[in-house]
Amino acid sequence: MNLEDKGNINDDKGDIDGKNIKKICVIGLGYIGLPTASMLANHGYEVVGVDIDSKRLESIKNGKLKINEPGLMTLVKGAINSGNLKVKREPEEADAYIICVPTPVIWKENTPKCDLSYIYSAIDSIKPYLHNGNLVIIESTIPPKTTEKIFKYLNKKIYMAYCPERVLPGNILKELVENDRIIGGIDKKSAKLSKEIYSSFVDGNIYLTDPTTAEMVKLMENTYRDVNIALANEFAKICNDLDVNVYEAINLANKHPRVNILNPGPGVGGHCISVDPWFIVEVSNNAELIRAARDLNDSMPKYVCNLIINEFKRMNIPDPKISIFGVAYKGNVEDTRESPGKKIIECLMSNGFNVSIYDPYVKTFDYPLEDLEDCVNNSDGILVLTDHEKFKRFKKRDILNIYNSMRNKIVVDTKNILNHNLWKKIGFEVKLLGDGTSWRGKSNK
Ligand code: SAJ
Numbered sequence: 353m354n355l356e357d358k359g360n361i362n363d364d365k366g367d368i369d370g371k372n373i374k375k376i377c378v379i380g381l382g383y384i385g386l387p388t389a390s391m392l393a394n395h396g397y398e399v400v401g402v403d404i405d406s407k408r409l410e411s412i413k414n415g416k417l418k419i420n421e422p423g424l425m426t427l428v429k430g431a432i433n434s435g436n437l438k439v440k441r442e443p444e445e446a447d448a449y450i451i452c453v454p455t456p457v458i459w460k461e462n463t464p465k466c467d468l469s470y471i472y473s474a475i476d477s478i479k480p481y482l483h484n485g486n487l488v489i490i491e492s493t494i495p496p497k498t499t500e501k502i503f504k505y506l507n508k509k510i511y512m513a514y515c516p517e518r519v520l521p522g523n524i525l526k527e528l529v530e531n532d533r534i535i536g537g538i539d540k541k542s543a544k545l546s547k548e549i550y551s552s553f554v555d556g557n558i559y560l561t562d563p564t565t566a567e568m569v570k571l572m573e574n575t576y577r578d579v580n581i582a583l584a585n586e587f588a589k590i591c592n593d594l595d596v597n598v599y600e601a602i603n604l605a606n607k608h609p610r611v612n613i614l615n616p617g618p619g620v621g622g623h624c625i626s627v628d629p630w631f632i633v634e635v636s637n638n639a640e641l642i643r644a645a646r647d648l649n650d651s652m653p654k655y656v657c658n659l660i661i662n663e664f665k666r667m668n669i670p671d672p673k674i675s676i677f678g679v680a681y682k683g684n685v686e687d688t689r690e691s692p693g694k695k696i697i698e699c700l701m702s703n704g705f706n707v708s709i710y711d712p713y714v715k716t717f718d719y720p721l722e723d724l725e726d727c728v729n730n731s732d733g734i735l736v737l738t739d740h741e742k743f744k745r746f747k748k749r750d751i752l753n754i755y756n757s758m759r760n761k762i763v764v765d766t767k768n769i770l771n772h773n774l775w776k777k778i779g780f781e782v783k784l785l786g787d788g789t790s791w792r793g794k795s796n797k
Contacts, residue, residue: 373487373549374398377446379474381408381439383421384491384517385452387524390427393437395552400446401439402477409439420686420713423525443478448487448549451475452517455492457627464630466495475502487511487545493570493624495631499563503538511542514563515550516570521622522685532556536566574628575642580614581625582645585652588616588786592659598786599768616786618737618766619652619692621681626650626690653692656766656785657699660735663783663791664705669760673706675731678738679717683767686713693737694718712742728754733762739769746770751778 374397378389381403389401403409411417415429431437443449453470471492478488488510490499499514506512514536519527533550535558537543543560550558561569584602591598602613620626629646633639664672679693680686688694697707697719709719710727728734734754736743746754755761755778763775766785775782783790 373447373545375400375446376448376450376549377402377443377478377481378450378452379443379478380451380453380470380492381412382452382454383419383521383524384519385450386412386417386419386428387421387424387519387528388450388452388491388517389437389439390424390431391528391553392549393431393434394427397436397549397552399431399437400444401437402441402443403439404441406441409441412439418715421521421524427525443481445481445483446486448489448545449478449482451488451490451492453492454623455494456623457630463634465634466498466631468494468498471498471502472505475506479506479508482506482508482510484509485511487513487542487549489513489515489546489549491515491517493517493574493628493631494567495635496564496567496571497635499536499538499567511537511539511545512563513537513542513546514566515546516566518570518573521687522682529553529555533558534561534566534569535559536561536563538563568632571628571632574625575632575645577614578620578625578629578649579641579645580612581617581620582648584614584616585648587613589655591786592788592791595788597784597789599784615768617652617692617739618656618696618785620649621689621691621693622687623689653695654699656692656735656737657696657703659783659785659791660700660705660733660764661703663762663764664732667760667762669732671706672704672732673708673730673759674700675727675734676707676709677711677727677734677736677743678740679709679711679721680714680738680740683739683769684713684741686715688714688717696735696737711738711740713740724754725757728757731758732760733764734758736763736765736767736770739767744769744771748774748778751775751780755779 376392376397377400378385379402381401389399393399412428451474453474456467457464458467503512515533518531533554535543535546537546547558588598591601598616605611605613629642633643676693676697679688679691681689681691700707708727709721710724711721761780763780764783768784772782
């Protein structure tokens with residue numbers, strides 16, 4: 353769409369250009385807002401970072417925020433020490449505002465809906481400070497047409513754009529600089545002004561479009577990944593039935609120049625991929641494949657739980673204890689939001705298993721965490737749910753210690769990350785999700 357056609361430019365907004373934007377207020381200092389605010393501060397902007405959580409503000413000021421994101425605290429400290437970044441609870445007057453607050457999904461009568469309450473409280477909190485010609489940018493993931501609705505809701509002579517964040521947790525700082533960005537402006541000037549800001553630190557290309565297209569682009573990216581993972585998970589179930597090793601099959605299929613199947617696993621977690629596709633389902637009755645993929649990925653924890661239950665029943669292990677390795681939603685992060693591990697643990701506990709949990713990356717979780725030794729002590733099986741680097745690097749000595757502590761020597765790898773030959777050599781019975789040959793019997797759905 354030609355942005356000029358949208359014709360929202362109004363001279364009363366004031367005659368600003370990118371050079372007039374000197375002060376930026378970033379609302380929400382989480383995984384996206386904090387690095388973005390720090391990056392802008394380190395690139396010469398005067399930045400006010402706003403968050404409603406006083407404890408978080410204190411730990412940012414003291415440089416003590418414990419986020420397991422490589423390089424982040426160094427970046428934040430640099431920004432604070434430069435004097436360009438200050439953090440506080442309330443917004444203040446600025447030239448531009450960037451909204452980076454969470455947008456979870458809420459379920460009402462089996463229907464998913466994006467919870468826009470944090471967005472609207474952020475918008476309400478800046479409203480008293482907004483002047484003609486100010487720029488408001490939203491980075492949070494939102495359903496299509498939300499930016500337009502918020503623009504109408506604000507009802508002010510301002511510039512506005514949607515610029516979705518695209519960074520991968522665990523690699524945020526690199527991707528913040530290197531990834532291309534999409535900016536959807538409500539008019540051409542909004543898009544150009546926003547581009548000016550992001551150009552200060554982004555090395556990738558910056559593409560301009562309208563807000564609804566930009567909103568759709570963000571949702572399409574995460575949905576593409578969700579659907580691809582759903583396909584891999586379905587292949588894993590089918591390969592379990594057919595006595596085929598799904599990893600060998602995917603690896604060989606991916607030798608085709610136009611095929612790139614992702615990896616199966618115990619389910620899709622995190623606050624992005626497991627959530628965002630629902631925002632498309634929310635706005636369209638035609639999102640059938642997207643809904644089916646979401647349901648399939650959501651079925652994986654139950655599927656894994658049933659595999660374990662059936663296997664232990666078959667082996668007749670009384671009062672079984674199972675050791676969970678990894679409750680983070682993915683490898684090498686501390687984040688447990690929407691982690692499939694939680695659902696699997698609850699399913700196993702409600703089926704009479706004693707569950708112990710080991711995750712060297714995670715600091716707090718809904719259930720107690722133990723160190724490796726306690727976790728495997730007198731255990732009957734290990735269930736690997738997260739592809740942490742530490743699990744991949746277990747040495748012969750570590751595995752031997754684990755072996756000697758356990759009662760029964762079963763290990764179930766749902767991420768295909770262990771050195772299976774080594775574990776088998778030491779005496780473990782190794783089972784792989786998606787390899788029917790490694791299971792004595794088959795799971796039901
Ligand atoms: N997963 C699989 N199989 C795979 C890959 C991932 O089961 O082959 C699982 C992971 O274990 C995890 C979940 O999917 O549970 C999601 O992990 P992820 O690494 O695919 O993605 P996120 O949620 O950490 O980050 C995504 C990224 N989006 C894309 O790659 C398209 C990131 O760039 C976005 O910025 C982020 O969502 C977001 O904030 O939207």
